[in-house]
Amino acid sequence: MGDNGTSRIGIVGAGAMGRGIAQVAAAGGCSVLLYDARSEATAEAIAFIGGMLDRAVEKGRMESEDAEAAKSRLAAADDLAAFADADVVIEAVSEDIELKSKVFSALEEATRPDCILASNTSSLSITRLAAACDHPERVAGFHFFNPVPLMPLVEVIAGIRTDQKVIDRLVALGKVMGRTPVRVADAPGFLVNQVGRGYTLEATNLVAEGVTDFASVDRIMREAAGFRMGPFELLDLTALDVTHPATIEIYEQSYHEPRFRPAMLMGQRMQAGLLGRKTQQGHYTYLEGKQQRPEEPDAPPFEGGMFWVEPGEDCAALQEIVRSSGAELDEGAQPGDESIILIAPLGTDASTHAAQAGLDPERTVAIDPLFGFAGRRTAMKTIVTRPEVMTKTHAMLTSDGTPVTPIQDSPGFVAQRIVAMITAIGSGVAQNRIATPDDIDRAVKLGLNYPNGPLEFADKLGIARVLKILEGMSTCTGDPRYRTGPWLRRRAALGLSAKTPETPTHS
Ligand SMILES: NC(=O)c1ccc[n+]([C@@H]2O[C@H](COP(=O)([O-])OP(=O)(O)OC[C@H]3O[C@@H](n4cnc5c(N)ncnc54)[C@H](O)[C@@H]3O)[C@@H](O)[C@H]2O)c1
Incomplete structure (x- = not known):
């Protein structure tokens, strides 16, 4: 290894990831040998990287001599003996796993005993890959994100x-490559892909339950919750034949x-070939690569009405x-006979909330x-809210120009459910000591582009509120997926931030 942390690097596999890793390694000063089982793939990859470096120069992100120096550090290898x-x-x-295990056995033969063997796997167990090697202590995960030059995160994963x-x-090499490395213990989906399940699985479950449609979930998550991309746009980009098998792998590994x-809906859509952008049909249709977003129906015209909150x-x-819309506000202690009833529950569905509060479910609408x-x-409707009540409420809520999405009854609406699941999984990652609280938030923001990390979400929204949402979802559905865990409960009980690490047992 060079004094400045640079290394002589070998990369096996010159596909989308291998070439991205080769680019950032060469740009960081490492000498890189690239090998692929398809001999033409390496030459293609080196030409591709050259083009990417030229573009970086054109855009003023790199000096031309640095780009030329990076190109000179890249070479093709004919076999692993190189x-x-x-x-x-x-x-x-x-x-x-079979293919990777074979590659690791061959690498053990081909390399020096002190050479580190790292895998860029997204979902396979590092411990299991290492176990097939004579020297598992030199095997680790080095998990980059796609496209590598634009995604600064790398997870550095320790097998048992x-x-x-x-x-x-x-970790030092990751920094030389211009990345932000985070240390992660071996776990199903490591850190980022574990937390990412919360976003896409919960969104798919919501649609499978008939709460609303794909485009509406995406709009809510972008415009209300502040995510850069809706879960279904993201699934279309990644492709279901990647996401669904990775989910199965994570589920199996976690027993x-x-x-x-x-x-189930994700599996069915994958089997139906609705994979996403790459097949032109996924949760959206794509014409010449351009997403066709269904038009949102026009908002109903304002009709006034009397609303009680x-x-x-x-x-x-x-x-x-209500007041600023120009509709009438019913200020009685109880709703008048004609008033539309507005509620704002956390975690509870509208029907159960109305029943428990003794409110007329036909006139009740819940707002997240x-x-x-x-x-x-x-x-959100109760199961029996009258259509004209929904229409009037929609028109009133949108009179200041804020768009409105009407949905069927669901404990936790859309955004509550999805964000609560992200915090539940993220706090499980912290509780299981897979990564530190700071690294969990940092990695999720860099690797998934979420507006907040899972623990930051809990702090910003209030841990007590997040717990209430999870408890409500759990009570309504009886599904253990919504259970709360000790990480959030203890910090809520002590009035501490969700990011509070634990003190050591000894000084
Ligand atoms: N694409 C992503 O978004 C992404 C993100 C993070 C991690 N990963 C992981 O990175 C790895 C590679 O993914 P990718 O998207 O670059 O795949 P890819 O299909 O684009 O590239 C894989 C390359 O490996 C080559 N190959 C196959 N068998 C080989 C062998 N025995 N020896 C040498 N080369 C061989 C293929 O010819 C191909 O060029 C996978 O483990 C994947 O899970 C992918």
Whole structure:
């Protein structure tokens, strides 16, 4: 290894990931040998990387001499014997445990005993890959994100028998490559892909239950909850034949943890060939690569009406929306006979909430309070809310220009359910010591582009509110996927931030 942390690197597999890793390694000053079982793939990859480096120069992101120097550090290898002098070999072949195990056995033969063997696998167990090797202590995960040059995160994953020095060296190498490395213990889906299940699985479950449609979930998550991409746009980009098998792998490795239970609808859509952008048909249709977003139906015209708001934390904000719309506000202690009843539950479905509060379910509409009624409002029916009540409420809520999505009854609406699942999984990652609280939030923001990390979400929205949402979902459905865990409960009980780490047992 060079004094400045640079290394002689071998990369096996010159596909989408291998070439991205080769690019950032060469740009960081490492010498890189690239090998692929298809001999033409390596030449293609080197030409592709050259083009990417030229583009970086054109866009002013790189000096031309640096780009030329990076190109000169890249070369093709004809076979694995070329890696005899490598300090680190990164495996990026297709996601197949048998194939990867064979590659690792061959690498053990081809490399020096102190050469680190790293895998870029997204979902296979590092401990299991290492167990097939004579020296599992030199095997680790080095998990980059696609497209590598634009995604700064790398997870450095220690298998059960990985030497700590190997992890330290990969962390240093990650920095040389211009990445932000986070240390992660071996776990199903590691850190980022474990948390990512919360977003896409819960969204798919919601649609499977008939709560609303794909485009509506995406709009709510973008415009109310502040995510850059809706879960179904994301699934179309990644492709279901990647996401669904990875979910099954994570579920199996976790011995059927209910939070990772695959969604039946996702499996069916994969079998039907609705994979996403790459097949032009997924949750959306694509024409010449352009997503065809269904038009949102026009909002109904304002008809006035009398609205009563249930007392509670969000009552004043909802009353203000009613007042400023020009509709009448019923200020009675109980709703008048003709008034539409607005409620703002956390975790409870509208029907159960109305029944428990003794409110007329045919006149009740629930509005999601979690993100402060900004960006986009979600209006949820009870199972028997009258259509004209929904129409009047929709028109009133949108009179200030804020769009509204009407949905069927669901404990936790859409955004509450999805964000609560992200925090539940993220706090499970913290509780199981897979990564530190700071690294969990950092990795999720960098690797998934979420507006907040899972623990930050819990702090911003209030741990007590997140717990209430999970408890409500759990009570209504009886599904253990929604159970709360000790991480959030203890920090809520002590009034501490969700990011509070635990003190050591000894000084
Ligand atoms: N694509 C992503 O978004 C992404 C993100 C993170 C991690 N990963 C992981 O990275 C790895 C590679 O994924 P990808 O998207 O680059 O796949 P890819 O299909 O684009 O590339 C795989 C390459 O491996 C080559 N290959 C197959 N068997 C080989 C062998 N025995 N020896 C040498 N080369 C061989 C193939 O010819 C191909 O060029 C997988 O483990 C995947 O899970 C992928």
